[in-house]
Amino acid sequence: MAYRICVIEGDGIGHEVVPAALEALRATGVSFDVQPAEAGWECFERQGVALPEATLDAVCQADATLMGVMFSPSRLVEGYRSPAVTLRQRLGLYASLRPARSWPLSRSRPGVDLLIVRENTECVYARPEERRGDDMAVVERVITRQASERIGRKAAELAAGRRKRLTIMHKANIFPLTCGLFRDAVRQAAQAYPDVQVEEVFADTLAMRLLREPERFDVIVTTNLFGDIISGEAAMLCGGIGLAPSASLSDTLAVFAPVHGSAPDIAGRGVANPMASMLAGAMLLAYLGERDAAERLTAGVEAAIHAGAITPDLGGRATTNAVTDAVISAMQTGRPAQAEPARPPALPPWCALDAEAELAFLQDDSVLLEPLPDCSALEE
Ligand code: ATP
Numbered sequence: 465m466a467y468r469i470c471v472i473e474g475d476g477i478g479h480e481v482v483p484a485a486l487e488a489l490r491a492t493g494v495s496f497d498v499q500p501a502e503a504g505w506e507c508f509e510r511q512g513v514a515l516p517e518a519t520l521d522a523v524c525q526a527d528a529t530l531m532g533v534m535f536s537p538s539r540l541v542e543g544y545r546s547p548a549v550t551l552r553q554r555l556g557l558y559a560s561l562r563p564a565r566s567w568p569l570s571r572s573r574p575g576v577d578l579l580i581v582r583e584n585t586e587c588v589y590a591r592p593e594e595r596r597g598d599d600m601a602v603v604e605r606v607i608t609r610q611a612s613e614r615i616g617r618k619a620a621e622l623a624a625g626r627r628k629r630l631t632i633m634h635k636a637n638i639f640p641l642t643c644g645l646f647r648d649a650v651r652q653a654a655q656a657y658p659d660v661q662v663e664e665v666f667a668d669t670l671a672m673r674l675l676r677e678p679e680r681f682d683v684i685v686t687t688n689l690f691g692d693i694i695s696g697e698a699a700m701l702c703g704g705i706g707l708a709p710s711a712s713l714s715d716t717l718a719v720f721a722p723v724h725g726s727a728p729d730i731a732g733r734g735v736a737n738p739m740a741s742m743l744a745g746a747m748l749l750a751y752l753g754e755r756d757a758a759e760r761l762t763a764g765v766e767a768a769i770h771a772g773a774i775t776p777d778l779g780g781r782a783t784t785n786a787v788t789d790a791v792i793s794a795m796q797t798g799r800p801a802q803a804e805p806a807r808p809p810a811l812p813p814w815c816a817l818d819a820e821a822e823l824a825f826l827q828d829d830s831v832l833l834e835p836l837p838d839c840s841a842l843e844e
Contacts, residue, residue, distance in 0.1 A: 468499060468525070475506050475726040477726060481784065514546075533724060564578050567769050581619040613649045624660050705724040710722070737778065749761060
């Protein structure tokens, strides 16, 4: 039986990377009936609406959705709101899963295998109506117990199936009410998974520690805005945003997409990296229970990287089509992916470990769990 998948190309390089991912998905041998749907800036310009009701219906009726990227201008446009944010909120896609792992590239840190679980519906995205006067602008941050417990449960469940370590990323020293509620609710939810070791790390400290010791992290759960930012950092540690996939899940619906944006600077030139979309496709296969196909597609990406079939964003010269051919041929020949000897990239001087005491501080979780001194005057 063919799976029914909704496919939304979106804008910019979405028209290049999504067809490439679809080609790779079909090459796994799994059957799909594709339902194309529209959303994004180009759709808004054509139809006056960024996320048509027909697209929401198509996502709801599909077994899963493969989505490209949607452009959002960094200025207020009457009637336009990020369709990706609207989609998550309208369909209750409350959990964004953003895995980051090492790849056989010299620019990829070895030993990384982590999963960021980002709460997808609240925080400063919950009420998007920013208010602005002449000299002041305000946005509200909303955190609820229900949404925090829900994402906490999901993250703990995922950690239980991995290395059993859950890190709560928050900033409760500065936002004791909003981040405090999030932290408490996640801790509460995680009690249902007694095997999972729970720790908490302040958001700014985690941004540093992720650079210093990324291999130490397993599942990181956090609020919407922190999750957006830290997943960009994690993607760069592992080679770049062209290799970062994501899933947005409710309890019944699933939308898979690359983390990157529409990249208008390279759109239409045939050099966009399709691997993030292919890896989103592999997550889609795993979600559908097609584990073997998911592993073959991921191995195909790894083999293509190993063979040097990479686009300019990863330091190569291959086109989108050449990468797609390399991934598909690696899948079909079953050539095993062999990682080249891992070589950590040189760290910038400000990141180099130069004092044992500093390292011990960073590795000592208890530092973060003790009652906090009042250091608000020192915080930005
Ligand atoms: P948007 O405004 O839609 O968020 P963006 O291009 O500004 O899109 P990013 O996705 O963060 O946002 O991309 C930043 C830059 O990284 C792009 O301008 C592009 O040069 C590069 N880039 C992003 N994705 C890819 C990709 N898949 N392949 C190659 N380069 C990419």
